[in-house]
Amino acid sequence: MDSPRPRSPLFKTTMAFVLIALAATIFADLEISTIHPWVELKRLLLGVVTPDFYATDNLGGALVYTLAFALLGVAFGNIFGFVLSLLFFSRIVRTGCAFVRSVHELFWALIFLQLFGLSPLTGILAIGIPYAGIIAKVYAEILEEADPAPLQAIPEGTSRASAFIFVRLPDAWSHFKTYSMYRLECGLRSSAVLGFVGLPTLGFHLESAFSQGLYSEVSALLILFYFIIASMRVWMRRAMLPFYLVGAAAILPWGLSFSAENIWRFLTHDIVPYPLRTADGGDVMANMGAWLHTMLIDQALPGAIATMQLTMIALVGTGLLTLVFFPLISPLLFKRPARTLGHAFLVVIRSTPEYILAYVLLQLWGPSMLPAIIALTLHNAGIIGHLVGRYTETIKLRVDACTGIRRYGYEILPRIYRQMLALLFYRWEVIMRETAILGILGIMTLGFYVDSAFADLRFDRAILLILVTALLNIAVDIISRRIRSRLRLQTSMEVQ
Amino acid sequence: MTWLKRTFVLSAVVTAGLFSATAMAETFVFTAIPDQDESNLRTRFEKIATYLSKSLGVETKYIPVKSYAAAVTAFRNNQVQLAWFGGLSGVRARGLVPGSRAIAQGAEDVAFETYFIAHASLGLKEQKSFPTSIKGATFTFGSKGSTSGRLMPEFHIRKSFGKSPQSVFDRVGFSGDHSRTIALVQSGSYKVGAVNFKVWERELKEGKIDVSKVNIIWRTPPYPDYQWSIRGDADKNFGAGFTDKVRNSLLSMTDKDLLAAFPRSAFIPATNADYKPIHDVAKSIGLID
Numbered sequence: 001m002d003s004p005r006p007r008s009p010l011f012k013t014t015m016a017f018v019l020i021a022l023a024a025t026i027f028a029d030l031e032i033s034t035i036h037p038w039v040e041l042k043r044l045l046l047g048v049v050t051p052d053f054y055a056t057d058n059l060g061g062a063l064v065y066t067l068a069f070a071l072l073g074v075a076f077g078n079i080f081g082f083v084l085s086l087l088f089f090s091r092i093v094r095t096g097c098a099f100v101r102s103v104h105e106l107f108w109a110l111i112f113l114q115l116f117g118l119s120p121l122t123g124i125l126a127i128g129i130p131y132a133g134i135i136a137k138v139y140a141e142i143l144e145e146a147d148p149a150p151l152q153a154i155p156e157g158t159s160r161a162s163a164f165i166f167v168r169l170p171d172a173w174s175h176f177k178t179y180s181m182y183r184l185e186c187g188l189r190s191s192a193v194l195g196f197v198g199l200p201t202l203g204f205h206l207e208s209a210f211s212q213g214l215y216s217e218v219s220a221l222l223i224l225f226y227f228i229i230a231s232m233r234v235w236m237r238r239a240m241l242p243f244y245l246v247g248a249a250a251i252l253p254w255g256l257s258f259s260a261e262n263i264w265r266f267l268t269h270d271i272v273p274y275p276l277r278t279a280d281g282g283d284v285m286a287n288m289g290a291w292l293h294t295m296l297i298d299q300a301l302p303g304a305i306a307t308m309q310l311t312m313i314a315l316v317g318t319g320l321l322t323l324v325f326f327p328l329i330s331p332l333l334f335k336r337p338a339r340t341l342g343h344a345f346l347v348v349i350r351s352t353p354e355y356i357l358a359y360v361l362l363q364l365w366g367p368s369m370l371p372a373i374i375a376l377t378l379h380n381a382g383i384i385g386h387l388v389g390r391y392t393e394t395i396k397l398r399v400d401a402c403t404g405i406r407r408y409g410y411e412i413l414p415r416i417y418r419q420m421l422a423l424l425f426y427r428w429e430v431i432m433r434e435t436a437i438l439g440i441l442g443i444m445t446l447g448f449y450v451d452s453a454f455a456d457l458r459f460d461r462a463i464l465l466i467l468v469t470a471l472l473n474i475a476v477d478i479i480s481r482r483i484r485s486r487l488r489l490q491t492s493m494e495v496q
Numbered sequence: 497m498t499w500l501k502r503t504f505v506l507s508a509v510v511t512a513g514l515f516s517a518t519a520m521a522e523t524f525v526f527t528a529i530p531d532q533d534e535s536n537l538r539t540r541f542e543k544i545a546t547y548l549s550k551s552l553g554v555e556t557k558y559i560p561v562k563s564y565a566a567a568v569t570a571f572r573n574n575q576v577q578l579a580w581f582g583g584l585s586g587v588r589a590r591g592l593v594p595g596s597r598a599i600a601q602g603a604e605d606v607a608f609e610t611y612f613i614a615h616a617s618l619g620l621k622e623q624k625s626f627p628t629s630i631k632g633a634t635f636t637f638g639s640k641g642s643t644s645g646r647l648m649p650e651f652h653i654r655k656s657f658g659k660s661p662q663s664v665f666d667r668v669g670f671s672g673d674h675s676r677t678i679a680l681v682q683s684g685s686y687k688v689g690a691v692n693f694k695v696w697e698r699e700l701k702e703g704k705i706d707v708s709k710v711n712i713i714w715r716t717p718p719y720p721d722y723q724w725s726i727r728g729d730a731d732k733n734f735g736a737g738f739t740d741k742v743r744n745s746l747l748s749m750t751d752k753d754l755l756a757a758f759p760r761s762a763f764i765p766a767t768n769a770d771y772k773p774i775h776d777v778a779k780s781i782g783l784i785d
Binding site: 033034035036037039040057058113114117118119195196197198200204207208211212213255258259262274278366367442451452454455456457458 | 523530538539560561562564565568569570572574592615634639640641667669670672673675676684783784785
C-alpha cells in the first residue's frame with residue numbers, strides 16, 4: 001500500500017497564489033462598459049495599417065528627446081548604480097536602493113516636475129534614480145555570484161583595489177554590459193512613457209493622438225518606437241556611446257531654468273501635511289487626525305486593496321500565459337519558420353509599454369479592471385515567455401523523447417517550472433509597480449489617488465500616497481525573497 | 497580603461513551643462529492648458545508667440561504642457577510668466593504666486609457654461625432643472641483640474657444630491673479632456689458626462705457629434721472661466737509697464753486665425769475679483785484647501 005505522496009512545496013505555493021488570484025477576480029470589476037467597443041477597435045485597426053508619419057508636429061524632436069532621456073538616464077543609473085553596488089554591504093545603501101526602486105519612474109517624474117519643471121533634469125533623474133537602485137542591486141548580485149577561483153589565485157599582498165579592478169571586475173564586466181543593454185531597452189520604454197506626464201518624448205504625442213482617436217498617427221509613432229528598440233543592437237556601439245551621450249546632453253532644451261528656491265519650498269513647505277503647515281495653535285492634532293483619516297482610510301486603503309487585487313490577478317495571469325507563450329520560440333517544440341513568427345510576436349508585445357497597452361484597451365472597453373489585467377498579463381508574459389523560451393534552448397532531450405503535447409507536458413514543463421516560478425517571483429514586485437502606475441489612467445489603484453493629488457496640487461497628499469505605495473512594494477519584495485529562498489528558486493536571468 | 501575615462505569626462509561635461517542652465521537670456525514664456533484638440537498645439541500657439549514677440553518687442557516663446565497642474569507649476573516656478581488658464585487652474589495659480597493677476601478673458605468667458613450630456617439609451621431630454629434621474633448611471637468628468645469639466649459639474653451634483661459624485665453614480669471617471677468626454681458618452685462607455693459648452697458647439701458644427709446617440713440634458717447657470725494670468729514680477733523682470741503692454745496686446749488681438757487657437761471671438765479685460773465665485777465654489781467642495 002502506497003501512502004499518499006506529500007504535495008510538493010512548489011505545488012502548494014502555486015495553488016495558494018492561484019486561489020488568491022481567483023478570489024481577487026471574483027471581487028474585480030471586469031465589465032466592458034463600452035456599448036460599441038468594436039466600432040472603435042475597427043478604427044484602431046484601420047489606423048494601424050495606415051500609419052501617417054507626417055501628422056505629428058516636431059516628430060524628429062520627440063524621437064531625439066526619447067533617445068536622449070533614455071541614454072542619459074540609463075548612464076546616470078549605471079554610474080551611480082555601479083558605485084552603490086560596491087557599497088551594497090551597507091544596510092543603509094541596501095535600504096536606500098530598495099526605496100528608490102520601489103517608486104515607479106512616472107511617480108519620480110511627477111515629483112521632479114515640481115522641483116525642476118520641464119527642465120531636462122526631470123526626465124534624466126526620473127529614469128536615473130530608480131534605475132540606479134535597480135542596477136545597484138543587480139550589479140551587487142553579479143559581483144557576489146562571480147567565480148571565486150581567480151581571487152584565490154592572486155598573490156598575497158595584492159591591494160584590494162587591484163584585486164577588484166584586475167580580478168573581479170573583468171569577470172563581471174561582460175555581465176554588466178549585457179545587463180546595461182537590457183536596461184537601455186527599459187530606459188527607452190520609460191522615456192517614451194514619461195511623455196504621458198508632459199516630457200517632450202514620443203509619449204507626449206502618443207497620448208494626444210490616442211485621446212483624439214488619431215490612430216494613423218498613433219500607428220506611426222508606435223512603428224518608430226518599435227524600430228528604435230529593434231535596431232538597438234545595430235546603433236548601440238560602445239565606441240559610439242560617448243558621442244551619443246554628449247549629443248544627448250547637447251540637444252536637450254537646457255534653457256528652461258529652475259531655482260533652488262522652488263526646490264527648497266517644495267521640500268520644506270509643499271510636502272508638509274496641510275494641517276501642520278497652516279498650524280495656528282488651535283486644533284492641529286484634530287485637523288491632522290481628520291487629514292490622516294481622509295488620506296489613509298478613504299484613499300490609501302481602497303487604493304492599496306485595488307493595487308494588490310490587480311497585482312495578484314496579473315501575476316497569476318502572467319504565469320498562465322507564459323505557459324502558452326514560451327513554446328512559440330522553443331526549438332524543442334517548433335521548427336525555425338514558426339519560431340521566427342513567435343519571436344516577432346513576443347518582441348512586439350514585450351516592447352509595447354504596458355502603460356500604452358492599458359491605455360488602448362481602456363479606450364476600447366471602458367474603465368474597469370479588465371484592460372489593466374490584460375495589458376499587464378500580455379506584457380509580462382511576453383517578457384517571461386521570451387526568457388523561458390530561451391532557457392529551453394539549453395535543455396537536452398533524449399533522442400527518443402516523446403513529441404508534441406506529451407513532450408510539452410512531461411519533458412519540458414517539469415524542467416522549466418522552477419525557472420519560471422523564479423522569474424515570476426522576481427517580476428512580482430515589478431508588476432506591482434506597474435499596477436500602481438495604471439491608476440493614472442483611471443483604474444482606482446494607488447496611482448489614481450496619487451494622480452488626483454498632483455492634479456489638485458496637493459503635494460503633501462501625493463508624497464504620503466507615494467510612500468504608502470513604496471512600502472507596499474517593499475513588502476512584496478521581501479515576501480517574494482522569502483518564498484524564493486524557501487523554495488530555493490534561483491535564476492541566472494534577471495528580469496527586474 | 498579608456499572607456500571609464502571617457503565616461504567620466506562626459507559626465508563632467510553633462511554636469512557643466514546642468515549648471516550653465518541657470519544662466520539664460522530673459523525670454524518671455526507662456527503656456528496654455530491643454531483641454532481640447534491637442535493636435536498641433538505647438539503650431540497653433542507658436543503663431544501667438546510670434547504675434548506677442550512682435551507686439552511686445554520681447555522674444556516670446558510658447559511651451560506645451562500636458563496637464564492643468566503642469567501649467568500651474570510652470571507658472572509658479574517662473575518657467576512661464578503668462579498662461580491661458582481655466583477658471584480653477586487660474587485661481588490655483590494666482591493663489592500660489594503672490595501679486596499675479598488675471599488680465600484678460602475671452603468674450604465668451606464671462607458667462608461660460610457646462611453641458612450635461614447623456615447617451616441616447618437613457619432616453620433623457622433636455623430639461624430646465626438639474627436632471628436628478630441620472631442618479632445611478634455612469635458618469636465622466638473631463639480633466640481632474642478642469643473648471644467646466646470637473647469643478648462646476650461636481651458642485652451642481654453635490655448641491656442636488658447632497659452627496660459626493662462617487663456615491664451618486666455607479667461609476668465615475670475622468671476622461672482627461674472635453675473632446676474625449678463627448679466621444680466616451682457617444683460610445684456609451686459612460687452614460688452621462690459634463691462638457692465645456694464651447695467644445696460641444698464646435699464639435700457639433702464640425703459634424704463630429706452624432707445627435708442620435710448623444711444629446712444635451714441640462715445647461716448649468718453661467719460662471720466665469722478661462723483667462724490670461726500674468727506673474728506679479730513681470731514688470732520687474734521685463735520693464736515697467738510690461739503687464740499693461742501684455743494686456744493691450746491680448747486685447748487688440750483681432751486676427752481671426754490667432755483667436756481660433758483658443759477659440760474665442762475676442763479678448764476683454766479681466767480682474768482677479770471676477771474669479772472670486774470660482775474660488776468659493778472650489779473651496780466649498782474641497783478642491784482647494
